[in-house]
Amino acid sequence: xxxxxxxxxxxxxxxxxxxxxxxxxxxxAKEVITQLNIPIEEAAILLINGKHEALDYQLIDxxxxxxxxxxxxx
Amino acid sequence: MNxxxxxxxxxxKVEIQEVPEKYVGLGGRGLTSNFVNxxxxxxxxxxxxxxxxxxxxxxxxxTSAPNSGRISVGSKSPLTGTIKESNAGGTFxxxxxxxGIKALVIEGMPAEDEFYILKITMDxxxxxxxxxxxLGGCGNYKAxxxxxxxxxxxxxxxxxxxxxxxxxPTANISFKDPDSNMRSAGRGGLGAVLGSKKxxxxxxxxxxxxxVPIAEPEKFREASKVFAKALLDHPVSxxxxxxxxxxxxxxxxxxxxxxxxxxxxxxxxxxxxNIAGETLNATIKExxxxxxxxxxxxxxxxxxxxxxxxxxxxxxxxxxxxxxxIWGLGADAGIKDLDDIAYIDRAMDDIGIDSIExxxxxxxxxxxxxxxxxxxxxxxxxxxxxxxPTPLGRLIGSGTTVVGKACGLFRVPVVxxxxxxxxxxxxxxxxxxxxxxxxxxxxxxxxxxxxxxxLKVGGNIDPLKxxxxxxxARAMQIGTAAVDSTGMCLFVYFGIADNPAGxxxxxxxxxxxxxxNLTANDVDELGKSVLKVERAFxxxxxxxxxxxxxxxFFEYEPCPPHNEVWDFTPEEIDEVxxx
Numbered sequence: 001x002x003x004x005x006x007x008x009x010x011x012x013x014x015x016x017x018x019x020x021x022x023x024x025x026x027x028x029a030k031e032v033i034t035q036l037n038i039p040i041e042e043a044a045i046l047l048i049n050g051k052h053e054a055l056d057y058q059l060i061d062x063x064x065x066x067x068x069x070x071x072x073x074x
Numbered sequence: 075m076n077x078x079x080x081x082x083x084x085x086x087k088v089e090i091q092e093v094p095e096k097y098v099g100l101g102g103r104g105l106t107s108n109f110v111n112x113x114x115x116x117x118x119x120x121x122x123x124x125x126x127x128x129x130x131x132x133x134x135x136x137t138s139a140p141n142s143g144r145i146s147v148g149s150k151s152p153l154t155g156t157i158k159e160s161n162a163g164g165t166f167x168x169x170x171x172x173x174g175i176k177a178l179v180i181e182g183m184p185a186e187d188e189f190y191i192l193k194i195t196m197d198x199x200x201x202x203x204x205x206x207x208x209l210g211g212c213g214n215y216k217a218x219x220x221x222x223x224x225x226x227x228x229x230x231x232x233x234x235x236x237x238x239x240x241x242x243p244t245a246n247i248s249f250k251d252p253d254s255n256m257r258s259a260g261r262g263g264l265g266a267v268l269g270s271k272k273x274x275x276x277x278x279x280x281x282x283x284x285x286v287p288i289a290e291p292e293k294f295r296e297a298s299k300v301f302a303k304a305l306l307d308h309p310v311s312x313x314x315x316x317x318x319x320x321x322x323x324x325x326x327x328x329x330x331x332x333x334x335x336x337x338x339x340x341x342x343x344x345x346x347x348n349i350a351g352e353t354l355n356a357t358i359k360e361x362x363x364x365x366x367x368x369x370x371x372x373x374x375x376x377x378x379x380x381x382x383x384x385x386x387x388x389x390x391x392x393x394x395x396x397x398x399x400i401w402g403l404g405a406d407a408g409i410k411d412l413d414d415i416a417y418i419d420r421a422m423d424d425i426g427i428d429s430i431e432x433x434x435x436x437x438x439x440x441x442x443x444x445x446x447x448x449x450x451x452x453x454x455x456x457x458x459x460x461x462x463p464t465p466l467g468r469l470i471g472s473g474t475t476v477v478g479k480a481c482g483l484f485r486v487p488v489v490x491x492x493x494x495x496x497x498x499x500x501x502x503x504x505x506x507x508x509x510x511x512x513x514x515x516x517x518x519x520x521x522x523x524x525x526x527x528x529l530k531v532g533g534n535i536d537p538l539k540x541x542x543x544x545x546x547a548r549a550m551q552i553g554t555a556a557v558d559s560t561g562m563c564l565f566v567y568f569g570i571a572d573n574p575a576g577x578x579x580x581x582x583x584x585x586x587x588x589x590x591n592l593t594a595n596d597v598d599e600l601g602k603s604v605l606k607v608e609r610a611f612x613x614x615x616x617x618x619x620x621x622x623x624x625x626x627f628f629e630y631e632p633c634p635p636h637n638e639v640w641d642f643t644p645e646e647i648d649e650v651x652x653x
Binding site for chain 1: 310317318321330331347518528530531538565
C-alpha cells in the first residue's frame with residue numbers, strides 16, 4: 001500500500017519534506033519511523049491524517065503520516 | 075526591592091514609598107493584578123483619570139536566574155474592559171529590579187495636551203517634557219534612537235508609539251531590547267492607557283544601582299545551575315526554539331487541522347510552506363547579512379527563540395518575528411509572502427500596535443470587504459494609516475470587535491473583545507477553555523493548552539475530545555499566573571513541565587533569593603490567588619460567567635478538515651474556575 005510521509009523541522013535533513021513509501025498491509029506507524037532511521041524519541045509528534053496516533057497505529061492505504069521532532073512555541 | 079514609586083500626572087508629584095507590607099512577597103503579575111484590584115475603580119473608564127497603570131519586575135528579575143527578565147504591566151484594559159497584565163522582555167525589568175524598584179505606578183492625568191517623559195534614576199523620578207521630534211507620528215525605531223542619543227545608549231526605555239498617543243485599543247507598550255529593537259507588552263491596549271496619561275516614554279538609567287540582594291547566594295547559584303541545565307537539556311527549550319523560532323508551529327497546527335485560516339473558516343491551508351518556521355530559518359541562513367537565526371530578547375535568556383529576519387540584501391527587516399503574527403497575517407488574512415508579512419510586522423512595531431490584535435482585525439476587515447484578501451501591500455498601507463490616523467487606520471487600530479461591528483459581521487473571533495489567537499478552539503478544545511475563561515480576554519498565553527493537546531509536552535490529551543480538558547485548562551491557568559509572577563519567560567515551561575527537578579530549582583531560586591521556604595503547593599496557591607483577584611476585579615467591573623463564552627459561530631460552523639464544532643456546555647466551561 002502507498003503511504004504519504006511528511007517530515008518537518010530537523011527531520012527533513014537528508015530525508016526530504018514529502019515522501020511516498022510502500023508498505024505491507026498491517027504495517028504500523030513505528031515501522032515508517034524506523035525505516036526512515038528516525039530515533040523513536042525524535043518522533044515526538046505523530047499525526048496520521050491530522051490526528052494524533054500511537055506508534056502501534058496500523059496503517060491503511062493512502063494514510064498521510066506527519067512526523068515532527070520535539071518542537072514548541074506559543 | 076524596597077521602593078514603591080507613584081507618579082501622579084495630575085499634580086506632577088512623585089512619591090517614593092516603602093513597599094506596602096501586602097506587596098512585599100509579590101512580583102510581576104501577582105503584584106500588578108493585586109494592585110489594580112486594590113486601587114483601580116473597577117467601573118472606571120480605562121482612559122479616564124481613575125485608571126492607573128503599574129510596571130513591576132518579576133520576583134526573580136535582576137538576578138542571574140536564566141530567562142528572568144520579563145516586565146509585567148497592569149491596568150484596566152481599554153480593549154477588553156477587564157483587568158490586564160501584559161508582559162515583555164527587553165532591558166527594563168532587570169534595571170528596575172537592580173535599582174530596588176518593586177513597582178512604578180502612574181496615576182491621574184494632566185489637563186494640558188502635552189506629552190511627558192518619566193526619567194527614572196537612583197536619585198528618583200523626574201517628569202520632563204517629551205522632545206517634539208519623537209511625537210506626532212514618529213515611529214518607535216526612530217524614537218528609541220533619539221532617546222538613546224539624549225539619555226545614553228544604555229538606558230532602558232518603555233514607549234507608547236503613535237497608536238498609544240492616539241489612545242487606540244490595539245496600542246502596545248514597546249520595551250527597548252538589548253540591541254535597541256523592541257519587545258512588546260502587546261495585548262490589551264496598555265499603550266493607550268500610557269497615552270491617556272500623556273506619558274510618551276519611561277526612560278530608566280540604572281547607573282549606581284546596588285543590584286538585587288540574595289539571602290543565600292550559594293543556594294541560589296546551585297539552583298540556578300540546575301534550572302539552566304533543565305532548560306538547555308530539553309529539546310524544545312534547549313534547541314528547537316532557537317533553531318526555528320515560534321513559527322515552527324505553522325506546520326504542526328496546519329497538519330493537526332487547527333491553524334485558523336481565512337477568518338476562522340477553516341483549519342488548514344495549502345500555502346503553509348510559504349510561511350512556515352522551516353522556511354523562515356532557511357531564508358535567514360540563505361540571505362545572511364544582518365540575519366540571525368536565534369537571538370535573546372533579554373540578557374540571561376538561554377532559550378533564544380527570537381531572530382533577526384533580513385531582506386534580500388541582508389538588511390534587518392524585523393526581529394522577534396513570531397508565529398502569532400505570521401499566522402494572523404499569513405493564514406488568517408491569507409498573505410502568502412513572508413517578506414510582505416515581515417514588513418507589516420516592522421510597521422506594527424514601529425507604530426506600537428499589538429501584532430495579534432491587528433492581524434485578527436485585518437482578517438476580519440478582509441471578510442468585511444475593507445481590504446482585499448491576502449493583499450500584503452494593501453495591508454501594509456492600511457496599517458501605516460494607524461499612525462496618522464485616517465478613519466481606516468482608526469478602525470483597524472480599534473481591534474477586531476470594532477471592525478466586525480463596523481462591517482456588520484457575525485463571524486468575529488473575540489472573547490471579551492480581544493482577538494482570538496493562532497489556534498482554533500474547535501479541533502483543539504483545551505485552548506478554547508482558556509480563551510473562554512481567562513481573566514484577560516482571548517489569550518493563548520494565559521493557559522497554553524496547546525502544549526499537552528498538540529505538542530505533547532507536559533501532558534497527552536486528545537485535542538479533538540473533551541476528556542481531561544477542563545482540569546488541564548484550570549491547571550495551566552493556575553501555573554501560568556504563578557510563572558508570570560516570577561519574571562520568568564513562559565517558555566521555561568517546556569524545560570520544566572516534565573522535569574520535576576527543574577521545577578523544584580525554580581522554587582529553590584525564589585527561596586534562596588528571599589530566604590523563604592515556599593513549596594510547590596505554595597506556588598500553586600499563589601497562582602490561584604492571582605486568578606481569584608483578577609476575577610474579583612472583572613466581576614466588580616460587570617463581567618459574569620456569560621462573558622466566559624466563545625463567539626457563537628464556533629458552535630454551528632464546523633472547522634474543516636476535522637469538521638469539529640465547539641461543544642462545551644456553559645456548565646462545563648464554568649467548571650474551569652471552580653477552585
